[in-house]
Amino acid sequence: MSPPALELRNIRCTFRARVGGEPYTAVDRTSLRVAAGEFVSVVGPTGCGKSTLLNVAAGLLAPSEGQVEVFGQVLSSINTRAGYMFQADALLPWRTAEQNVMLGLQYRALPQAQAREQARHWLARVGLAGFGDRYPHQLSGGMRKRTALAQTLVMDPDIILMDEPFSALDVQTRQLMENEVLALWAGPRQEGLPAGRGGRKAVLFITHDLDEAIAMSDRVVVLSAGPGTRPMGEFVIDLPRPRDVAQVRAQPRFMALHAQIWAVLRDEVLKGYAQQLQRGAA
């Protein structure tokens, strides 16, 4: 059997304290696996450690204990098989949309003409054909997200790590983007692009929005409130694909799954909120 795209084994993340304070264990005893081509969402109360886990998966943060494996190889630095999309987009304001999308390919030393061609191709696939010469400040929030998506996908990563990428968007734009991500994730590779390592990408998607998690995923993992956050439950989302994220919410199976997961998540959300108030007051 082929190894999972991403495997977090028994992860603990303890942060050093501010002067005079106690160290804080944000994540503890956390194991999580994403198979090649699988779409997994992680939901949990605010401040529980979702971004911390994603940073560990990205190789940006070394866990205090445990290890990460990427396609069976122990991760010891940056996860080069993964592309990231964070809450805030990382577009450089002095580069046009096209130049931003080309950037990663240029770091890979791809010839300029090829990098430009691929950037144009991906801008078109995310619905921004003809907008390549715009600077980030000339694009709407949704367009900047599309550019960031093209920036991630142009690198043809095997794993995509997303940390609440659409939380700043209005509801309609957000649903459009969610559907587009699903279509791109499910869709065939395009002719004319260099051969990737094949097939669908594995996605680890962080969100605090349970509806979004269910609508998009194959599996939803619920994290407990901190400190020492760990997975509390795991749910297989057996809704048929292709899905329209707005329409799928009306299906009885969606509602049943929502009720089932919310029964676990609700108490954690309340605990997480109370703990944040306590920590703030301390």
Ligand SMILES: Nc1ncnc2c1ncn2[C@@H]1O[C@H](COP(=O)(O)OP(=O)(O)OP(=O)(O)O)[C@@H](O)[C@H]1O
């Ligand atoms: N570098 C750090 N030093 C100290 N504490 C940290 C550090 N990074 C995160 N934390 C703490 O670890 C906990 C988890 O943070 P994290 O950002 O992973 O949570 P989250 O679930 O992504 O939050 P949100 O839902 O608000 O985005 C929080 O209590 C946070 O204050």
